[in-house]
Amino acid sequence: MKPFNATPPLIDADALVKKDQSRLIHPHLPGDSTERVVMVEGAGCWLRDAHGREYLDATGGLMLAHVGHGRRELIEAVAGQMSQLAYYRSFHEFTNAPATHPAERLVELAPAPMERVYFTSGGAEAVDAALRMARLYHHRRGEPERTWVLARNFGYHGVTYGGAAATGFPMFHQGFGPMMPNVRHLTPPMPFHPELYGGEDPTEFCLRELRETIEEIGAERIAVMIGEPILGVAGVVEPPADYWPRVRELLTAHGILLVLDEVITSFGRIGRWFAAERLGVAPDFIVTAKGLTSGYVPLGALLVADRVANVVTRDEGFVGGYTYSGHPTACAVALENLAIVERENLLAAATDVGDHLGARLRRLEELPIVGQIR
Numbered sequence: 001m002k003p004f005n006a007t008p009p010l011i012d013a014d015a016l017v018k019k020d021q022s023r024l025i026h027p028h029l030p031g032d033s034t035e036r037v038v039m040v041e042g043a044g045c046w047l048r049d050a051h052g053r054e055y056l057d058a059t060g061g062l063m064l065a066h067v068g069h070g071r072r073e074l075i076e077a078v079a080g081q082m083s084q085l086a087y088y089r090s091f092h093e094f095t096n097a098p099a100t101h102p103a104e105r106l107v108e109l110a111p112a113p114m115e116r117v118y119f120t121s122g123g124a125e126a127v128d129a130a131l132r133m134a135r136l137y138h139h140r141r142g143e144p145e146r147t148w149v150l151a152r153n154f155g156y157h158g159v160t161y162g163g164a165a166a167t168g169f170p171m172f173h174q175g176f177g178p179m180m181p182n183v184r185h186l187t188p189p190m191p192f193h194p195e196l197y198g199g200e201d202p203t204e205f206c207l208r209e210l211r212e213t214i215e216e217i218g219a220e221r222i223a224v225m226i227g228e229p230i231l232g233v234a235g236v237v238e239p240p241a242d243y244w245p246r247v248r249e250l251l252t253a254h255g256i257l258l259v260l261d262e263v264i265t266s267f268g269r270i271g272r273w274f275a276a277e278r279l280g281v282a283p284d285f286i287v288t289a290k291g292l293t294s295g296y297v298p299l300g301a302l303l304v305a306d307r308v309a310n311v312v313t314r315d316e317g318f319v320g321g322y323t324y325s326g327h328p329t330a331c332a333v334a335l336e337n338l339a340i341v342e343r344e345n346l347l348a349a350a351t352d353v354g355d356h357l358g359a360r361l362r363r364l365e366e367l368p369i370v371g372q373i374r
């Protein structure tokens with residue numbers, strides 16, 4: 001039973017589509033495209049469009065609708081906070097109560113000692129903040145020449161200039177250059193594509209490439225490496241179990257920081273609060289967004305390890321903030337959203353549903369057009 005009223009809201013779908021076509025710029029949509037799907041209602045895992053058609057929201061929007069659509073608790077969190085104080089800045093000494101609570105909760109949930117949180121409006125802003133903090137950390141410690149960023153082909157880190165520079169798909173660079181300099185893309189392990197590794201074991205290939213790159217650029221010029229624990233946009237690709245621990249070890253040996261971009265993988269999507277728990281690595285930064293508020297309002301967060309936070313907050317502090325850093329309403333939603341994930345045991349539910357779906361889908365593996373079930 002889908003939880004919608006029998007009669008969909010009365011909407012002039014054709015007029016809406018016309019207005020959309022003439023006024024909106026959509027990401028990744030050719031200008032002459034006339035196709036539009038106008039969503040008007042969401043309830044639980046269901047959506048309904050302007051023509052009254054119903055859909056199972058199997059992608060969770062853009063991989064973020066962790067607690068489902070139409071949650072009363074989140075609506076009330078927004079209304080309650082907006083009635084009291086919809087917005088105030090968190091620059092300088094100013095703060096607000098709702099920003100402190102989810103920060104505390106994130107620190108409790110963090111898979112490694114990470115005592116500080118920097119709020120943003122979304123994932124790419126948090127990626128930029130991580131890259132800036134990584135460079136500042138080395139600069140303040142007397143190694144200002146450590147500016148290089150190691151990223152990976154097929155990695156996705158959003159489309160701010162820092163995020164896009166780290167992103168490893170050429171389509172995000174072509175026509176937008178010059179991109180941020182001093183970024184090198186490495187090969188990630190994708191065992192389903194052995195042609196990328198010329199017969200070598202994928203992890204061995206990647207580790208050798210990383211070692212050679214560090215030697216070529218010079219460890220003393222490399223600030224940080226960024227990667228998704230599980231490649232998302234590239235097709236949800238899990239790495240071999242020893243890949244990240246070995247990468248972490250190599251980076252640590254050379255004084256290079258590690259950012260895990262967990263914009264997709266955090267808050268239960270893989271049955272843990274963070275994928276880093278499953279990888280068994282302690283990063284210096286974790287980038288999150290999306291499931292932090294289940295998409296109800298925009299919010300991203302950067303979790304920062306103590307030793308880095310202690311350096312970037314000293315002297316004049318971390319220079320640069322976003323207008324919406326620590327947005328009270330967004331933070332109030334995050335706190336309640338995290339409470340729902342916990343109260344309703346959604347981490348265990350993700351594992352159960354994932355196991356069920358995986359088992360059923362694996363039956364399709366024999367079909368010649370199916371390459372791999374992930």
Ligand SMILES: Cc1ncc(COP(=O)(O)O)c(C=O)c1O
Pocket residue numbers: 062121122123124125127156157158159228232233261262263264289290300
């Ligand atoms: C791994 C990863 N990092 C960063 C981003 C960018 O996040 P946002 O679109 O909120 O800026 C995304 C978005 O899909 C992502 O998947």
